[in-house]
Amino acid sequence: MMNNEKKPKEPLFHIAKRPAISWQKAWGIRVIAILLAFLFSGLVIMMLTKQNPISVYATMFDGCFRTEAKFWQLLQEMALLLCVSLAVTPAFKMHFWNIGAEGQVLIGGLATAACMIILGGKISNGLLLVVMIVASILAGAIWALIPAIFKARFNTNETLFTLMMNYVAIQLVSYFAMVWEKTKGAGTVGEISFGWLPRIGNNDYILNIIVVLILTVVLYIYLNKSKHGYELTVVGESENTARYIGINVNKVIIRTMLLSGALCGVAGLLIVGGKDHTINSSIAGGRGFTAIMVSWLAKFNPFYMIATALLLAFMQKGAGEISTVYGIDKAVSDIITGIILFFIIGCEFFINYELKFIKRHKEGE
Amino acid sequence: MKSMKKIVAIVLAVVLVGALFAGCSKKVTPVAGFICLHDENSTYDKNFIDSAKEACKALGLEEGQYLIKTNINEDNSCYEAAKDLVDQGCKFVFADSFGHEDYMIKAAKEFPEVQFAHATGTQAHTVKLDNFHNAFASIYEGRYLAGIAAGLKLNEIKEAGKLKGKTAKMGYVGAFTYAEVISGYTSFYLGAKSVCPEVTMEVTFTGSWYDETAEKEAANKLINNGCDLISQHADSMGAPTACETAGIPDVSYNGSTVSACPNTFIVSSRINWAPYFEYAIKATQEGKAFDTDWTGSIDTESVQLTEINDKAAAKDTQAAIDAAKAEFAAGTRKVFDVNTFTVTISKDKNVNAKIDKEGHLTSYMADVDTDENYTPDTEVIKDGEFAESSFRSAPYFDIQIDGIELLDVNFG
Numbered sequence: 001m002m003n004n005e006k007k008p009k010e011p012l013f014h015i016a017k018r019p020a021i022s023w024q025k026a027w028g029i030r031v032i033a034i035l036l037a038f039l040f041s042g043l044v045i046m047m048l049t050k051q052n053p054i055s056v057y058a059t060m061f062d063g064c065f066r067t068e069a070k071f072w073q074l075l076q077e078m079a080l081l082l083c084v085s086l087a088v089t090p091a092f093k094m095h096f097w098n099i100g101a102e103g104q105v106l107i108g109g110l111a112t113a114a115c116m117i118i119l120g121g122k123i124s125n126g127l128l129l130v131v132m133i134v135a136s137i138l139a140g141a142i143w144a145l146i147p148a149i150f151k152a153r154f155n156t157n158e159t160l161f162t163l164m165m166n167y168v169a170i171q172l173v174s175y176f177a178m179v180w181e182k183t184k185g186a187g188t189v190g191e192i193s194f195g196w197l198p199r200i201g202n203n204d205y206i207l208n209i210i211v212v213l214i215l216t217v218v219l220y221i222y223l224n225k226s227k228h229g230y231e232l233t234v235v236g237e238s239e240n241t242a243r244y245i246g247i248n249v250n251k252v253i254i255r256t257m258l259l260s261g262a263l264c265g266v267a268g269l270l271i272v273g274g275k276d277h278t279i280n281s282s283i284a285g286g287r288g289f290t291a292i293m294v295s296w297l298a299k300f301n302p303f304y305m306i307a308t309a310l311l312l313a314f315m316q317k318g319a320g321e322i323s324t325v326y327g328i329d330k331a332v333s334d335i336i337t338g339i340i341l342f343f344i345i346g347c348e349f350f351i352n353y354e355l356k357f358i359k360r361h362k363e364g365e
Numbered sequence: 366m367k368s369m370k371k372i373v374a375i376v377l378a379v380v381l382v383g384a385l386f387a388g389c390s391k392k393v394t395p396v397a398g399f400i401c402l403h404d405e406n407s408t409y410d411k412n413f414i415d416s417a418k419e420a421c422k423a424l425g426l427e428e429g430q431y432l433i434k435t436n437i438n439e440d441n442s443c444y445e446a447a448k449d450l451v452d453q454g455c456k457f458v459f460a461d462s463f464g465h466e467d468y469m470i471k472a473a474k475e476f477p478e479v480q481f482a483h484a485t486g487t488q489a490h491t492v493k494l495d496n497f498h499n500a501f502a503s504i505y506e507g508r509y510l511a512g513i514a515a516g517l518k519l520n521e522i523k524e525a526g527k528l529k530g531k532t533a534k535m536g537y538v539g540a541f542t543y544a545e546v547i548s549g550y551t552s553f554y555l556g557a558k559s560v561c562p563e564v565t566m567e568v569t570f571t572g573s574w575y576d577e578t579a580e581k582e583a584a585n586k587l588i589n590n591g592c593d594l595i596s597q598h599a600d601s602m603g604a605p606t607a608c609e610t611a612g613i614p615d616v617s618y619n620g621s622t623v624s625a626c627p628n629t630f631i632v633s634s635r636i637n638w639a640p641y642f643e644y645a646i647k648a649t650q651e652g653k654a655f656d657t658d659w660t661g662s663i664d665t666e667s668v669q670l671t672e673i674n675d676k677a678a679a680k681d682t683q684a685a686i687d688a689a690k691a692e693f694a695a696g697t698r699k700v701f702d703v704n705t706f707t708v709t710i711s712k713d714k715n716v717n718a719k720i721d722k723e724g725h726l727t728s729y730m731a732d733v734d735t736d737e738n739y740t741p742d743t744e745v746i747k748d749g750e751f752a753e754s755s756f757r758s759a760p761y762f763d764i765q766i767d768g769i770e771l772l773d774v775n776f777g
Contacts, residue, residue, distance in 0.1 A: 067452045184739045185543025188464035276440035324434050
């Protein structure tokens with residue numbers, strides 16, 4: 001301790017990377033973070049709205065579970081969000097920042113709607129469904145393929161490219177909403193009567209949910225048990241390593257983005273054919289961006305994503321209920337969602353790193 | 366599959382806790398439910414929300430007896446919202462945006478014991494369901510009166526020698542190119558023209574009901590084009606605030622924007638929905654049938670003007686408006702009097718119209734019964750007037766009259 005006298009301003013703590021942490025401890029940290037999040041957003045609720053936070057939280061649960069229909073809606077929302085999350089996962093795991101899921105979903109939806117409007121009533125419903133499936137998957141895949149090719153060939157920045165493709169998709173959808181509008185000039189297509197995905201039993205929601213759960217299992221296997229999954233992980237970790245061991249990086253980028261876009265196309269199909277039966281530029285509803293959160297929070301594990309998608313769907317639906325019941329601006333519920341996410345994401349820091357408080361050296365006195 | 370088990374456990378826990386919470390909350394049964402496309406940041410939705418609260422209060426409904434759902438898109442979420450309101454016990458469900466209509470009809474078919482009403486829609490008189498209703502108001506009369514205020518202001522600017530061009534020119538920010546908007550800007554223009562015959566107008570469209578940036582840009586574009594006064598039919602504060610910044614007078618819509626625009630706000634027309642809500646909710650409560658297609662008017666207090674802002678308005682504006690109002694009541698003045706405007710027919714313009722030598726309308730076939738091909742089905746020129754909102758409540762005036770120039774036809 002030679003320079004003891006020279007550091008009166010020794011920092012209170014320093015940050016160090018944790019060695020492996022037991023899962024009990026990791027979950028302990030997460031639970032504490034969630035409790036803190038609820039406590040903190042409770043304070044904010046009290047300050048902003050003068051409402052009792054407990055009853056506000058109860059309202060959130062109410063909004064998701066009060067009736068059977070609400071519960072199914074929650075599961076459907078979870079499924080659709082999960083579908084887009086599954087879509088972005090392979091690309092993100094490859095460290096290809098696909099911010100364009102919103103546009104890929106929209107284009108998939110647009111292709112679906114085009115089939116429903118143009119072919120509806122002219123071919124048999126079964127054939128129409130097949131055409132819709134093919135068209136939506138192709139449309140989503142092509143929308144993702146364009147930035148992938150540019151990335152592979154010219155090393156363009158995929159974040160900007162995919163982001164801008166979103167706006168192109170939005171404008172295309174707005175244009176076609178005008179072409180297909182029901183009342184001249186109103187810009188709304190209205191409910192399309194052909195090409196609805198079949199109902200299972202008497203339930204409007206269950207088909208979408210089943211399809212997405214199947215995709216979840218398939219994607220899990222693809223990512224973790226297949227050669228493709230291994231290759232894209234290596235490309236994500238280090239392109240040079242991938243090249244060194246003989247992986248064709250460009251091929252992997254294009255193949256993975258095709259998959260990512262195709263899955264987004266499926267999401268568009270489920271939204272337009274299985275839920276909304278119309279097309280407008282808000283059908284993707286921001287899922288393309290929320291999905292990134294779902295995927296990251298779950299550390300790219302499709303099964304964990306079920307839980308994170310459920311959490312986000314829950315908060316979205318709950319937030320809507322809060323604004324209805326208390327007549328407060330939706331911004332307040334968005335603030336609550338933001339706070340909770342902040343804590344959940346923030347706690348990952350404390351799982352990976354630890355604060356080491358520095359003991360004062362008594363002998364210096 | 367250890368992780369699977371964990372997830373199932375988490376899901377179950379969430380559900381159980383949810384059930385617990387749901388069990389302990391108590392609530393009064395709601396009577397009326399309202400579905401809004403946006404929230405109170407949109408002047409359009411705010412107008413509905415304010416009217417709904419006012420009407421429910423007048424009917425003696427407490428908080429909790431009416432529910433307002435905001436930010437409901439024009440897709441299946443409208444149906445889901447309607448269904449949820451019914452599940453909670455609402456006997457009257459209302460939606461405020463044009464694109465909600467198909468989904469309200471879907472809900473109406475599923476719940477025949479609940480009354481569904483929809484503003485600005487066009488299908489109630491053709492789907493013929495006992496429990497599905499359309500409503501609108503003769504807002505063209507309100508816009509005409511607001512147009513008089515605009516015309517007088519232009520005269521005042523002209524007398525002061527401060528016109529930007531040789532003749533007075535107005536600018537109008539519209540949302541979409543369909544009848545509701547066309548009817549609105551045309552009546553506004555005709556009101557201004559009734560006191561300032563030389564006036565012309567430029568119209569630009571944003572392709573959205575709520576896009577603050579686009580509306581602001583549109584207003585600025587019109588101001589740069591040399592417009593002396595602006596009005597709008599889009600729902601954000603974009604155009605009014607652009608006018609305040611540029612110091613250009615603005616005739617607003619949906620309600621007063623005077624607090625944000627104290628120097629430039631002249632007056633605003635609005636539909637007061639409270640009379641309709643009171644009428645329809647009361648009928649629902651009493652189990653009586655009510656109109657399939659209801660059109661409010663100045664008489665029902667559905668069509669209103671806000672207070673005039675003396676700081677921006679021309680002198681004697683109130684007197685001129687009152688005089689015109691009295692003439693409406695007496696039937697001596699009509700908004701779409703065919704002798705007050707001319708129409709030009711070309712290959713792609715006004716093809717459903719017939720005109721005389723001077724260019725005045727003699728016949729017009731409108732698409733009143735909405736269909737996919739916009740088939741013109743009804744003759745709407747009656748007794749020297751375009752009979753707006755008399756064959757159905759929602760406007761169907763979609764003629765491009767002389768003196769109004771469309772700068773663009775926006776596809777969003």
